[in-house]
Amino acid sequence: MSAPTHAKGLRITLRVWRQSGPSASGAFETHALESVSPDMSFLEMLDVLNESLVGTGKSPISFDHDCREGICGACSLVIDGHAHGPDAETTTCQLHMRHYRDGATITVEPFRANAFPVVRDLVVDRSAFDRIIAAGGFISVNTGSAPEANSLPVGKPLADEAMDNAACIGCGACVAACPNASAMLFVAAKISHLKLLPQGAPERESRALAMVEAMDKEGFGNCTNHYECGAACPKGIPVSSIARMNREFLRASLKSSPPRGAAPEGA
């Protein structure tokens, strides 16, 4: 995707979603940028734009970001229709302007989903993900009670597959990319990570039931096998995990152990 660079940098036209608050109606705003350095990251381009907005007393564009190296999951943005932009397995903060042509027009929107209400401009509220984890995305082990680490061997292939799923950064791109705004890939990644490890076995059923229940309660849609989530995922979480999650849920429903509520008193 690399493009010839303009001597003085790139001229870029940005169409950015602006929305002053959760209940306000939003609209696109257009900004022309002269001489964007090809070495800039996409977020650095927004920084530069924001500096000029501050300079003229206008309100800068709000967007979430923190680590700026693809691991914290804070950055988001739908760029030209793609969650985290056009590059495979790349978060927005890792996207660099050298991938754009001089004169390009780029449309920037927030991650849209009913379960992710807009906070302001490009910032959305993804706390639904935390609540799903709180419902069951853990192994119940109190500090201090753990056995010696090597007392439980885990085959390397299994540990590697667990890690593939544990690599999820909780950014929500899967939800933003899905036509149904489904959170299945996010939930499947956690269920898979913990199911694949022997440590996770004792709570296998209660975890699947509780997490799926919480997911439904948050208002995420259903999976109808578009697999846009997998294409958008910056960490390459395998979509086959969704099938595993469905099996886990079915298995747990058949065994119909009562859904887990709060951890037992004194836990």
Add this chain to the structure above:
Amino acid sequence: MSDTTSKSGGSRLDSKVPSGPMAERWTRHKFDLKLINPANRRKFHLIVVGTGLAGSSAAASLAEMGYRVTVLCIQDSPRRAHSIAAQGGINAAKNYPNDGDSVHRLFYDTVKGGDFRARESNVHRLAEVSTRIIDQCVAQGVPFAREYGGLLANRSFGGAQVSRTFYARGQTGQQLLLGAYSALERQVGAGRVKLLARREMLDLVLVDGIARGIVARNLVTGEYERHAGDAVLMCTGGYGNVFYLSTNAKACNVTATWRAHKRGAFFANPCFTQIHPTCIPVSGDHQSKLTLMSESLRNDGRVWVPERSGDKRAPNEIPENERDYYLERLYPSFGNLVPRDVASRSAKEQCDLKKGVGESGMAVYLDFRDAIARDSEDAIRARYGNLFQMYERITGEDPYRVPMRIYPAVHYTMGGLWVDYNLESTLPGLFVLGEANFSDHGANRLGASALMQGLADGYFVIPATIASHLAGRKLAPVTTDHAAFAEAESSARERIARILSVQGKRSADSIHRELGLTMWNQCGMARDKAGLGQALEKIRALREEFWENVRVPGDSKNFNQTLEHAGRVADFLEFAELLALDAREREESCGGHFRTEHQTPDGEARRDDEHFSHASAWEFKGVGEAPALHKEPLNFEIVHPSTRSYK
């Protein structure tokens, strides 16, 4: 602020280090501490600020024990705390590889690695609990790397002579934090922890001299909140962003610790900052942060510069005999694996000699050509594939063909709020955990030791030591109606209103950048008295500039990221002065603190144990006033100070 610092003779610092044989101190101390009976724990409400490794592990563990906990963080989710970004690994004295490691050796290496400026008893405790951290994380489902036989894999890291580092690909911090976060969320689900995300602590509230709460701002609505409790735990991370460019996440700040300092908590060793040798160099004025390339790369990459100053040929055109592999030349026994401070300073020296490479001349090569020829490209890809990909994304260059360009960057801060053996600051009831405190790494932190310390503090130390305060002191009931809360809230409001009212011409970001440049040039890898004096003047001038000329659009009644950032910059502008002052006061070179006046004839750091074998703990006396210096003498009972040599 006047240039002279007032020195207090009588020390108010009681480190509360237990007596007895080193290896028994922690056990004995735990026995001597009072206990709180399980039924009584729910009567206590603890406020935890920060959800990195330290905060999440502390909040989860204390809630499991039965305490009521409120936890706050700046990010939208506790899982996004800066700990998530740690790549390389976590140390523990498990000795699985049977290569001679032990609690004693980890203790020894950490004291020595810290250049004899850490408190021995704390370090010993850290080494002791390290093994249980791994047990805990594995039980939580942290997917550490494993051998084919199913047991845990280890690697050697940061020049350690034994393999004691546990890792999860290049995402160890992420996996450890997700483990602690899952434990925290379990307690949230159980109703024992109240989680408040997108909150910023703006002040500490003292009632009768005891930390009894905080004032925070809801970053979405702009509302001010008062939280009262029986203790405050600050787990707010490091202050590396005072340099503007660093490997820290953008939200990392000094605000929480600085505001606590202004309320009376002593700040220790602020000048001990760590500069990591292998980061991707700055590419232009737009640069917003720097990216670390894991130092594991130095296991296979060879560092070099052209032998001739000003040689601008492409790296592959420079023949072997015109390359200077300067680390291998200067440090034959450690070569490319010398500790971070030494590797960083050497890179700077080469660039100062105009041998630096790349467009800016502020970089050196890290070359994998020989490793690829020796082990094959596939082998190198298997080891470092994700790092090479990250490098290529950022620079647009392919490190399999062209050597990487690297340069040092600010990475970690060893200084922090002074704490005693219980992790309690000089303010009763205020505990400080993780990177925010100062105690375990001395003047230089070894690789893979910060994760260990954050989790040691949160999982194992604070659950025991918090009782020293809760059971040891009489705590009268306090509510947020207390006048101290009103006073703290109005001072937080007033500061924000003042920032908004300036309506000048400069953005907070541009002032922050300028501050960062001063700190980097005059208070970075090499420091001297004159330069530090200039830095102090510049910092004061910038602070004035900020309060006269900053421009922050919008208001404080809704989500306003520019305002958040401006508030943090205002605190950095006060804190930077203390950092520079501490650097000037410490007339020696040790660890990450290198004073050019104090070096050996061949350019190595010269420590001065006779005059500086102490932690410098600073007491706030007012903005623009000279702070008071208190010294905690450091006694080395087991590891006797020697000169670090990596030749």
